[in-house]
Amino acid sequence: MSNKNGFNSKEEQLRSSRFGKTNLLSYSFIYRKCIQGFTMNAVTADIQDNRTVTFFAKLGAYFELTKPRIAFMLVLTSAAGFYVGAGNGFEIRLFANSMAAIALLAFGVATLNQYLERRIDRLMKRTETRPLPSGRLKPIEALVFGLVLCIAAEIYLFLAVNALTGFLGLIVIAGYVFVYTPLKRVTSASTAIGALPGAMPPLMGWTAAAGEISLSAWFLFATLFLWQFPHFLAIAWMYKDQYKKAGILMLPVVEANGDVTVKQILVFTVMLLPVSLAPFFFGISGLLFLIGALVLGIWFLVTGIQMARSRTDAAARKLLLVSVTYLPIYFVLMVLGR
16 A cells, blocks of 8 residues: 555655655756856856957057057158158159058167167166066067067068168168167267167158168258257156166266256257258258248247256256157158148
8 A cells, every 4th residue: 555655665765765866966966067167168268368368468568669659750750751752753652661661670679679678677667667677578579579570671671672771771770779779878979879870760761762862861861860869858857867777878867967968959959940941942842841840940949948948857848749749740841842
């Protein structure tokens, strides 16, 4: 007979009890596996997200290493040099190849400069967050990246542009990376030495288009050469304490009262004014350019005089802002006034 629970015997009760426990264990096993599966999927997703973040962070660090804003300014001056140097024979394909190669060169030189200055950059607040001192990139990564960019740029210039422009590119690499950068901790004259390769972009743009260097091209070179002194001296004045801490011998660091610094600012802004008007007198650009360049030059000079009188960080910052405004407007006016 059946008992109250409906089982016919104790054996049936035992089998039912074992079956129930087996099912319970099975469900528990399946549940644990599901939880483990969900957990592993979540961990895998997190790892993939972290890898994605790391990849883009690293890509951003490489991009920052190239100093894109400075490179843009250099390419802009090169483009203006190409345009006025081409005369009536502007070739769009040659222009594109030239600007791409010069951009690669600017990227590579900036990268190698930061590689060489990675230990110095750790000592200054304005540079401590750069990719190398902050540890976002390893020195070997920056070195290889910079070398690849410079080599690619030179091959590009020699094969797709012309040998003269490629040779000027080699001067830029040698002068900026191997001469100017090490001399920053040796002599304050490094500013003048660095201004030579720094003035090459419009000259390279001209030679890329014309295949030769004329007197007009040298005036473009001279304009950018003279512009760099008030620009970089303003920066050095603002950050002289940080430069001193890092052992960089900029002029405001080596002379206490700033007399020589402000004299050089005045001398070079005064010299810049007539030199900057040369494109009009050589027939490169027209009356629009002459008026614009004259206004810009006077503005730059007046700001330099204000800096020389007040000798404050605020005046130096204003001079810096005027300098970075002056340059693109000057070259745009040259192109528009042609």
